[in-house]
Amino acid sequence: MQRTAEQIEHDLLWPIFHTSRKYWIAVGLATSLVLAGVAAFGYQLYAGIGVWGINSPVFWAFDITNFVFWIGISHAGTLISAILRLCNATWRRPVTRCAEAITVFAILIGGMVPLCHIGRPWLAFWMIPYPNQRGIWPNFRSPLAWDFFAISTYLTGSCIFLYLPTIPDFASVRDAATGFRKKVYRALALGWQGTPRQWQRLEIAMHIMAIAIVPVAVSVHTIVSWDFSMTLVPMWHSSIFGPYFVVGAIFSGIAALILAMALLRKLLRLEEYLKPIHFNNLGKLLLTMSLLWFYFTFAERMTAWYGNTPSEMAVFWVSIRQHFAPLFWIMVFCNFIIPMPILASKRLRTVTGTAIASCFIVVGMWIERFLIIVPALDHKFLSYSWGTYRPTWVEDTLMAASFGAMALLYLLFTKFVPMVSVWEMKVGLQPHPGFPLPVPAEEQHHSLILEGPLPTDVAE
């Protein structure tokens, strides 16, 4: 049933003014994970980074896996939202805010991982490029410096991309709120009124942002891939890594978005807005990305196998047949074999079906990141330098905490911002220029005449 503007306003602002018990339980669970992570990080600061399982030759492991994974997840939002906005896909309206919020929080979490890794996070400002008396100048040839620029640009752009269309909704909350809350939203709404000039400028700004953010999003994950492919480590030094990482990022990002939407519609009573059709459409996208992921994984491995370079084959076989084989095949099952039948079948491409497939994909993509990094490092060139890696409880806890932090930030965000754009949903009530309103019953006999062959002059 078509909802009225009043109902939309009521439904979408409801979660801001009311909190369910389920919500508090979810916040409690996420907070406990974050607190565990804070404790583990405190222990790491006290005892030193030696409490991690990393050692020669594997200096990058869980932390960089988490970094790549979360930056990949961040592709869910801004990129997908921007593409859908540019295509003027009207079904995007309830989805975009959920997606854009994922981006901002995933980048924040991804950006915190290198801070943990450097061991002395209070010296992180050394990365910032400014002339200094220490004689240390950031090396612009280093992929890590590129990361700094790319991720900070993407974070800035994503925050703006999230904030701009939220301004009118902040104004809606301002008008509905009282007391201190009204003051907060008055500040957030920046005095938005809703004049035609303001709407026009907002739409133009969103259009420009959508155009600008797509290449930035693609560049970010390409640059993250260059952290690896600019080195001469076997299986890393590959020109396919850029698109391979971007495809993987979009793949995991869509899966995370579906999971977040499935949870939100239950927690925030958004069933009338996040409908099965949205999961169906995103499920189709996920299916496409699953096929693309398989293609890139196959192409990457196939090239290495055909080249038959001893150093690459060592990594190739250790990940497929030997030490890491269980993880490799779990990855293939999670990313391709299990999701394919679910997503390919229209009957199974439901809210539950796509959420189950997404769960597997999120797990599979985390494993994929791990398998890109660790086997290559511990079987690098000469066999005397080979080693093994096992994560410690500190790394496990930090990884779990990163998921908890994502959930917590997202849940808190839902208490302050309508998770479905109120004004965009109201725009959806307006008749589309290409699809006029249904013809009233008393006028239908006129339209029936037009259902026959067109008159010659019209057909011409």
Next chain:
Amino acid sequence: MKVLYALYPGPDAAQDAVDSLRAAAADLKFDAKQIVIVSGEPHEGYEFTDSHTTSAPYRWAVLGGICGGTCGYLLTTISQKAYPLVTGGMSITPVWTNGIIVYEMTMLGAILTTLVTLLIGAGLPNFKGVITDPEIATGKILVGVVGPPESSQPELEKRLRQAGATQIKYASAPNS
């Protein structure tokens, strides 16, 4: 100063009201700029919204991008020459890697300029107060005149009613 306004259920009626007010502006001794329109969502395809269309933000975004890219170029090349690292015979200012920084800063420049252009163009932030009505949340469109002359108010009310308003309201203007 006060605002005289009416609420309309749809953009067609709002357009009629705006046209009627504009036509009468000179006779009723107020400026067309005093006409205020407020809605809870954008309405495309109507003269009262499309008259604000402009391509200036696009040009500003391009200019911002050029400025950002120039800053990126200067940041990399000047610093690399000022603090030369040992490169083993390779270029001190490599185009390929510097290009990445230049690219990111170009996009950052365009993004930040877009934000600034929006804020200036939309008159934000504006903490002096806003003209609003609770019924806007229900999809109604507010059309009115800020600071209408006392002598013209009956005629303005009549015109707003003729366009389909059922109720005329008065409120104090935010800047008064």
